[in-house]
Amino acid sequence: MAKNFATRKEDYSKWYNDLVLKADLAENSAVRGSMVIKPYGYAIWEMMQSALDKMFKDTGHVNAYFPLFIPKSFFSKEAKHVEGFAKECAVVTHYRLKNDGKGGVMVDPDAKLEEELIVRPTSETIIWDTYRKWVQSWRDLPILVNQWANVVRWEMRTRLFLRTAEFLWQEGHTAHATKTEAEEEAERMLGVYTQFAEEFMAMPVLQGVKSENERFGGALETYCIEALMQDGKALQAGTSHFLGQNFAKAFDVKYLSKENKLEHVWATSWGVSTRLIGGLIMTHSDDSGLVLPPKLAPFQIVIVPIYRKEEERIAVIEKGKEIKADLERVGIRVKLDDRDTQKPGYKFAEWEFKGVPLRIAIGPRDLQNNTVELARRDTLTKSFTEMEGLRDKALDLLDEIQDNLFQKALKHRDENTHSVDTWDEFKEIIKNDGGFVMAHWDGTNETEDRIKTETKATIRSIPLDYEDSEEGICVYSGKPSKGRVVFAKAY
């Protein structure tokens, strides 16, 4: 399984790519930059979707669906938004093909659209064009809508999950009567994303806001969570935008307030995508392959039967089915690998590589002794355990693995977060080990741009308590700084 598989030290980028391919998560398609998400990778996305969808619904949101296509003119309605998004987009110009007379097909020149349609890179414009019809009075607010959808952003350099032309995501779009409510919503969803990242993905994240340079086009404030990958690079894992009244003004969405005044509506939007799968991989996986936190593992436990003779096969598989049913009774997701076409060693290697948190092996001797062999994916340790009490033991171990993965990732992040006060040290750290660098910054776009040019590090986020923190001197310009911000090279 793991043959020809690069280690992280040898080549982190190749390690990542090999892992995605060999663990059957995704692969490139015939369409440049578009990936195929294979069943095992998609099953992880389904786990993520299901957890997030529940959290969205628990916070009062409902799902809806808006068109894939957006009229070109919509993009120029919000000035900053057009700068951010109306660049690398897929453009539909025709609506018909015809036979080319040579056995192939060609675009029918007679079927040209009057106005080109853009394949959505994000849906603020088409959604706010719709909200105009939904909102008349304060009684119609808030609108708390989420959409699960595919989006397209043309990318020249793509990487599976991390940066693809088409990706899957959810985008929340909410409308509120007041500024305060909208700000609270943007912060609430940042909280939901943080909880999801830490509790489900076992991936610690820093909360903060983006600098003006990195802000979403059309937002007044972009809240974000940033995670640190094992190679010392940061990954933006989710964003939540306070959009002010920008889209309401661009699309003329007003409501009659309780005081009988016509006001523009306040907005937020927030999203996470299949990119999270890339973050999950780079947070926990190792040189033996994928490592999945139990809460998001499609199979939490794999049972591998061991046998030589046919009567042994029948007996251990019978026992395997029994154990599976018993574990499933408490909601554990179990795979019994009863393929007769592969040897146990192959199965061990395959499921280890695919990151299944716990493996149970049962052979004829185990049947006699009433034991099973338990192997943990996170520590790669094995132990024998009594068949009796296996279910409770499994539940405990899954919790322990989930926690262990989080603690390990947290330790890695803490060890790779540096408070830095000199420009030399800044450059040194960014160049060598990477990690999060907490440094003073003078608050200007110019300094941020120069630091980026010289080191490739960007401001990942400005901590939420920035305004109340210690003042200092900008690590680059020597000018006064209101507080430390988080720098890192990023995916």
Added chain:
Amino acid sequence: MAKNFATRKEDYSKWYNDLVLKADLAENSAVRGSMVIKPYGYAIWEMMQSALDKMFKDTGHVNAYFPLFIPKSFFSKEAKHVEGFAKECAVVTHYRLKNDGKGGVMVDPDAKLEEELIVRPTSETIIWDTYRKWVQSWRDLPILVNQWANVVRWEMRTRLFLRTAEFLWQEGHTAHATKTEAEEEAERMLGVYTQFAEEFMAMPVLQGVKSENERFGGALETYCIEALMQDGKALQAGTSHFLGQNFAKAFDVKYLSKENKLEHVWATSWGVSTRLIGGLIMTHSDDSGLVLPPKLAPFQIVIVPIYRKEEERIAVIEKGKEIKADLERVGIRVKLDDRDTQKPGYKFAEWEFKGVPLRIAIGPRDLQNNTVELARRDTLTKSFTEMEGLRDKALDLLDEIQDNLFQKALKHRDENTHSVDTWDEFKEIIKNDGGFVMAHWDGTNETEDRIKTETKATIRSIPLDYEDSEEGICVYSGKPSKGRVVFAKAY
């Protein structure tokens, strides 16, 4: 709520459209032919998805995701497929916009794609291009994959849910070692669709196969389920295709058999779409609005509190919450409509129009008497019932409503299915009441085409037992017929 709402008799088509809009299911968008699926409509789709997804998984299928875009050249690889699909498609020709210098954006002529990309109308081609990489040996088969996705087929005349340029669907694509296995799979999925339509949608369907004229482009056999709407027109509710080796040949997908021979793989594909929501509406709804079968109703029960004074409000809402929690304990989906901004009469009308199967009203007198008022949406009848035992009563009633809706629809279909032996009678029925007409047909495309031209009726399906049924004389040509087939005008 129901003001300005056409009755079915007055104008069936307007009734349908009004209902979709006023029940907040969907609306037209700024993009011609593309709809917005509103939260209440989308919640129905989520119920459908969840039931179907479980049925697919129970029959061994897994989900995956394939690209939205398909290279143009892929469409000409399968000769029949290109005829069926490479016509009314959205074509992406460019990948960038730029500022037009007048405050707007324009398509950047320098960013023209070398090969145009087609927005998927269905995914056989891109998927079989992928399966080539997945299949080497018989051990890799079967592949049992499903995809939940959006697809685009350019349509000139659109109707909400029934025919839209973009729609949501699932498409199963399976690969098998033998012809028999593939045929069995196509039939199995027809069975799954039938069970879903009848058990969940309470919509009786006829199973059959399509005539050559109506067959899916690239299929050797198209199995289908057909339902009869209240206006006597048929709706194709789902199709399952046996594709033979056509796509394997077009995309060179071969496997090494157990006998060590290189063979082409056998295929099926099958799909249902948001069109089913249109079918659901037209099967059960009435002149008072939407009627939803309990199994697919986002809210199965709505509780409306009735009060005048504040202390009454507190008391009845308290009781409402208690009842809600009690009903939810057994999995009933309950909405407590505690809005203080609307009167009970308004709420009654709204939820009746939105088709909630059961309504519970509680007022101060009910609190004294320990009763509630129960109203059934299907029969529009009301009764008082004891608070004690309400949960069991509710469960029974929901089952009863589900069954009643199915029986009513079945009765309607039976009363509107006619065995016809003369051409005059055929024309008469199709012209007046419509319905399913069971008639002998000589088996030729020509006769089918002529019947369609003269009456607009098409062959909806050829019954599965066609070959074994009574022979006769074609109702149109007088030539010999192997058996009766199902004619109807269709959506």
